[in-house]
Amino acid sequence: MSRIARLIACVVGLSALTVALGPGSVLAKDEALFLRPEDHRFVLFAGADGGRSVFLSGGSKQALTGTLDRPGLLGLELTGIGLTHERIVIDGRAVAVRRFTHQTSASLGWQTMLGPLYLAAYAGPELFQEQLTHRGRFANFSKPRLGGRAQVELWAHPSPDTLITGTVILSSANESVWARMSGGIRAFSNAYLGPEVTFYTTPTYRETRWGGHVTGLALGIVTLRLSAGWMTEDGRRSLTPYASISAWMRL
Numbered sequence: 001m002s003r004i005a006r007l008i009a010c011v012v013g014l015s016a017l018t019v020a021l022g023p024g025s026v027l028a029k030d031e032a033l034f035l036r037p038e039d040h041r042f043v044l045f046a047g048a049d050g051g052r053s054v055f056l057s058g059g060s061k062q063a064l065t066g067t068l069d070r071p072g073l074l075g076l077e078l079t080g081i082g083l084t085h086e087r088i089v090i091d092g093r094a095v096a097v098r099r100f101t102h103q104t105s106a107s108l109g110w111q112t113m114l115g116p117l118y119l120a121a122y123a124g125p126e127l128f129q130e131q132l133t134h135r136g137r138f139a140n141f142s143k144p145r146l147g148g149r150a151q152v153e154l155w156a157h158p159s160p161d162t163l164i165t166g167t168v169i170l171s172s173a174n175e176s177v178w179a180r181m182s183g184g185i186r187a188f189s190n191a192y193l194g195p196e197v198t199f200y201t202t203p204t205y206r207e208t209r210w211g212g213h214v215t216g217l218a219l220g221i222v223t224l225r226l227s228a229g230w231m232t233e234d235g236r237r238s239l240t241p242y243a244s245i246s247a248w249m250r251l
Contacts, residue, residue, distance in 0.1 A: 051242030116157040128173035147173025206234035
């Protein structure tokens with residue numbers, strides 16, 4: 001048998017086998033290749049807050065004993081860098097400085113769903129470093145400080161068209177408290193629009209932010225939260241603007 005005849009015989013044989021087995025036996029259906037929303041176990045997230053103070057963060061959250069839509073154990077990893085304008089006492093007088101900070105944490109948590117209420121709590125170790133600048137001069141980075149981090153998150157839908165969120169983060173490494181509360185009404189699709197208030201304090205710094213937010217904007221597989229408004233800082237009477245964006249992706 002010639003080479004051409006053998007090639008034709010192979011093609012015919014494979015075609016017959018494909019027809020006999022059926023298309024589903026050779027190639028998986030496209031929809032079987034993709035995760036369903038109820039099977040998601042992993043979230044990647046990142047955020048940026050800009051104003052007189054700046055904070056950039058990124059991390060991940062993973063369901064360890066189930067999926068993200070069911071009660072269970074969670075793992076949370078987070079890294080962030082920040083910059084604040086402060087006034088501290090040096091040699092007996094108050095001077096203006098900039099404080100750069102770096103934080104890394106890994107926590108375990110538990111989430112539960114009670115009807116329209118989602119509640120999660122985390123706790124774990126955190127590493128913290130900081131550096132001061134004054135009149136263009138940099139101080140040495142501090143030695144890494146090990147502390148504890150605790151975080152509580154609340155999402156609630158009192159009705160299908162309303163949303164209430166709350167987050168509180170406590171850190172012993174830099175003795176800080178960060179908290180945000182927001183409310184909203186459905187503006188379109190799954191996006192909610194409403195007011196927010198954010199509070200942040202350390203032993204040397206305090207700020208409060210009042211503004212508005214849009215939460216739930218979908219951009220492909222990425223979900224966005226946008227906010228903007230005005231902020232006050234400890235030691236400054238004037239208001240300054242701020243804006244922030246956060247994004248997350250479920251996998």
